[in-house]
Amino acid sequence: xxxxxxxxxxxxxxxxxxxxxxxxxxxxxxxxxxxxxxxxxxxxxxxxxxxxxxxxxxxxxxxxxxxxxxxxxxxxxxxxxxxxxxxxxxxxxxxxxxxxxxxxxxxxxxxxxxxxxxxxxxxxxxxxxxxxxxxxxxxxxxxxxxxxxxxxxxxxxxxxxxxxxxxxxxxxxxxxxxxxxxxxxxxxxxxxxxxxxxxxxxxxxxxxxxxxxxxxxxxxxxxxxxxxxxxxxxxxxxxxxxxxxxxxxxxxxxxxxxxxxxxxxxxxxxxxxxxxxxxxxxxxxxxxxxxxxxxxxxxxxxxxxxxxxxxxxx
Numbered sequence: 001x002x003x004x005x006x007x008x009x010x011x012x013x014x015x016x017x018x019x020x021x022x023x024x025x026x027x028x029x030x031x032x033x034x035x036x037x038x039x040x041x042x043x044x045x046x047x048x049x050x051x052x053x054x055x056x057x058x059x060x061x062x063x064x065x066x067x068x069x070x071x072x073x074x075x076x077x078x079x080x081x082x083x084x085x086x087x088x089x090x091x092x093x094x095x096x097x098x099x100x101x102x103x104x105x106x107x108x109x110x111x112x113x114x115x116x117x118x119x120x121x122x123x124x125x126x127x128x129x130x131x132x133x134x135x136x137x138x139x140x141x142x143x144x145x146x147x148x149x150x151x152x153x154x155x156x157x158x159x160x161x162x163x164x165x166x167x168x169x170x171x172x173x174x175x176x177x178x179x180x181x182x183x184x185x186x187x188x189x190x191x192x193x194x195x196x197x198x199x200x201x202x203x204x205x206x207x208x209x210x211x212x213x214x215x216x217x218x219x220x221x222x223x224x225x226x227x228x229x230x231x232x233x234x235x236x237x238x239x240x241x242x243x244x245x246x247x248x249x250x251x252x253x254x255x256x257x258x259x260x261x262x263x264x265x266x267x268x269x270x271x272x273x274x275x276x277x278x279x280x281x282x283x284x285x286x287x288x289x290x291x292x293x294x295x296x297x298x299x300x301x302x303x304x305x306x307x308x309x310x311x312x313x314x
Contacts, residue, residue, distance in 0.1 A: 066117040073113030081106055097157050149183040152199030156180065161203065166211035167277075170202065174210075215253065216277050218284055222291050223266040225301040230259065230267070233300055237271050240294045246283050248274045266303045 081102055088098040155161070157180070162168055166177045168187075175187035175195065185202055187195050210216070224233050234257040241247055241255045249255060253274035261268040271291070275283045295302055 062120055066120040069117045069120055070113060073116065074110070077106060077109045077113065080109065146183060148200040149198045152201075152203035153180070153182050155203045156185075156199060161207065162209050162211075166209055168210065169208040170205055210280075211277060214277055215248065215274055216280050217272065217274050218280060218287075219270050219272050220284070220287050220291065221260060221268055221270045222295065223263070223268055223302060224295070225266055225303045228267070228300050230269070232298065233269055233295075234258075236294050236298050236300070237269065237291065240290050241271050241273050241287065244283065244287070244290075246275055246279045248276075 084102055084105065085098075088102070091098075162177050162180075164177055164179060168175055168177060173189070175189055177185065178188045178194070179186040180199075182199075184196050184198050187197060189195060222237070224230075238255055238257045241257075242249060247255060256272040258270055258272070259267060260270040271287070292302075294300075
């Protein structure tokens, strides 16, 4: 019995020893693995650090050259802008076209300088240009209406359809041009209302510009009865028109009075004269009043619609 008990104790000690050995071996393996991972991390970090130092050593000269290119390029652009401004001052180009041209040239030159600096840093300029083009295409598609207004502004300024201060007629309304912007035109109505119209609508519509010519022709008509002395009517109307100093009286611009139309109940007599554009409205209003006064003064009958009723007794 004692022998069995002794054998059990020996077996138990052997099992405990084996368990302790296995735990010790596992701990050793884990320590080895941890040390290997740490060594790998240290080695990788060291490699990346060495590569970074090498890259920075080669990158710093490029960065310095790129900054130098940007600085010199922008200085040259400023000088060119000043030269262009001085040149435009000697020309008769519209001020808005001058400002836009200077801004556009400056932007294009700065883009060129920026791309040169990027190339100095070995940036893939082809990919950059492709991205830049894609962005502008997307912007252009989203702002198609705005770009149409910009194109309209170019047409207006290039072909000089109108300028600030011109008196124009569009959509059966008459306005004065107050200001011309890149995307819209501000006009002033005769009752002093400020109206903003997109340039694309004006450039694509029929427009009458009353300010293009310095001299304008004006026809003023009056209806007289068939009982009137036509020679007298023409004489007094001619004298009335020639008495106004603002009406031109030269070989090319003469006052003309003529019978324009024979109507059912009256005769249409027209006074045709020429006047400077700036005086047109004032002369027109005064001539209208003077025609009425002249006809009354000379007993010239101006017929008006009327109905005669006859009552017949049976």
